[in-house]
Amino acid sequence: MVDIPISAPVAALRRVRAVRYVEPLREGGSLPGLVEADDLGTYVVKFSGAGQGPKTLVAEIVVGELGRRLGVRVPDLVFADLDEAIARREPDPEIQALLLASVGTNLGMDFLPRALGYDGRSRPADVVDAARVLWLDALTVNVDRSWRNPNLLTWHGELWAIDHGAALLFQHTWPGAEAFAVRPYPIDDHVLGHAAGHLAAVDAELAPLVTRELLEQILAIVPDAWLPEAPGTVSVAQVRELYVDHLAARAAASASWLPAVAA
Ligand SMILES: Nc1ncnc2c1ncn2[C@@H]1O[C@H](COP(=O)(O)OP(=O)(O)OP(=O)(O)O)[C@@H](O)[C@H]1O
Numbered sequence: 001m002v003d004i005p006i007s008a009p010v011a012a013l014r015r016v017r018a019v020r021y022v023e024p025l026r027e028g029g030s031l032p033g034l035v036e037a038d039d040l041g042t043y044v045v046k047f048s049g050a051g052q053g054p055k056t057l058v059a060e061i062v063v064g065e066l067g068r069r070l071g072v073r074v075p076d077l078v079f080a081d082l083d084e085a086i087a088r089r090e091p092d093p094e095i096q097a098l099l100l101a102s103v104g105t106n107l108g109m110d111f112l113p114r115a116l117g118y119d120g121r122s123r124p125a126d127v128v129d130a131a132r133v134l135w136l137d138a139l140t141v142n143v144d145r146s147w148r149n150p151n152l153l154t155w156h157g158e159l160w161a162i163d164h165g166a167a168l169l170f171q172h173t174w175p176g177a178e179a180f181a182v183r184p185y186p187i188d189d190h191v192l193g194h195a196a197g198h199l200a201a202v203d204a205e206l207a208p209l210v211t212r213e214l215l216e217q218i219l220a221i222v223p224d225a226w227l228p229e230a231p232g233t234v235s236v237a238q239v240r241e242l243y244v245d246h247l248a249a250r251a252a253a254s255a256s257w258l259p260a261v262a263a
């Protein structure tokens with residue numbers, strides 16, 4: 001069963017300083033990199049200067065921290081500060097350009113050493129774990145958990161969720177954002193679709209946990225500079241409120257989007 005404290009208090013992310021850029025994780029589309037930090041930790045860093053832009057980092061924080069409170073294993077997130085000197089030391093011109101564009105705050109994820117990519121061929125040990133990931137993906141409309149691109153790791157025999165940058169569709173299309181609350185979530189291509197039979201039970205457990213208060217605490221973690229502009233807003237506080245509104249409305253409407261499962 002899940003050994004994660006559900007609804008653990010939301011704390012600000014720790015801040016570390018990058019001391020060495022180790023290597024790129026080439027399979028990642030946004031060219032995330034492995035970085036050593038001044039706390040002796042090793043992190044997978046998603047760079048603020050990457051082509052996808054900071055909205056993907058907003059989604060990583062919001063979905064990752066939400067998942068953590070819903071019993072989904074997500075590697076610890078940190079803010080990783082990058083100095084220009086480290087960027088200048090990088091010999092590969094493509095990576096140097098990315099690092100130079102990312103001097104300042106970036107998002108780090110605790111690196112899980114020797115984790116295996118979950119490929120969907122072997123089922124995870126705990127189907128309730130899988131159903132929780134599936135429910136989180138349905139809530140946040142995460143399209144990046146397909147058979148082709150599962151974005152799940154197996155580490156010490158347990159399932160860990162990574163890469164939530166593609167979720168929160170509404171932040172890319174604000175004008176149609178109201179439809180987000182009831183948008184159905186197709187699971188045909190979802191790598192954990194086999195757990196769909198447990199969704200109703202997981203929905204009853206998790207939907208009430210997604211309160212406005214929790215969402216406000218999580219949005220407070222997101223740096224002002226990463227929040228996008230949104231129509232009709234004049235302050236970052238209003239932008240944060242929009243995220244809270246859309247996610248709270250969707251959590252309250254799970255009957256509309258919960259994938260239908262044949263009995
Ligand atoms: N915390 C972690 N611990 C160990 N390995 C990781 C971790 N995070 C990512 N990886 C590895 O790095 C790869 C790329 O990471 P991720 O999928 O987050 O990057 P991305 O650029 O968003 O990728 P995508 O191409 O799916 O958009 C993963 O497939 C995984 O193999």
Ligand SMILES: [Mg+2]
Pocket residue numbers: 028029149151163
């Ligand atoms: Mg990925």
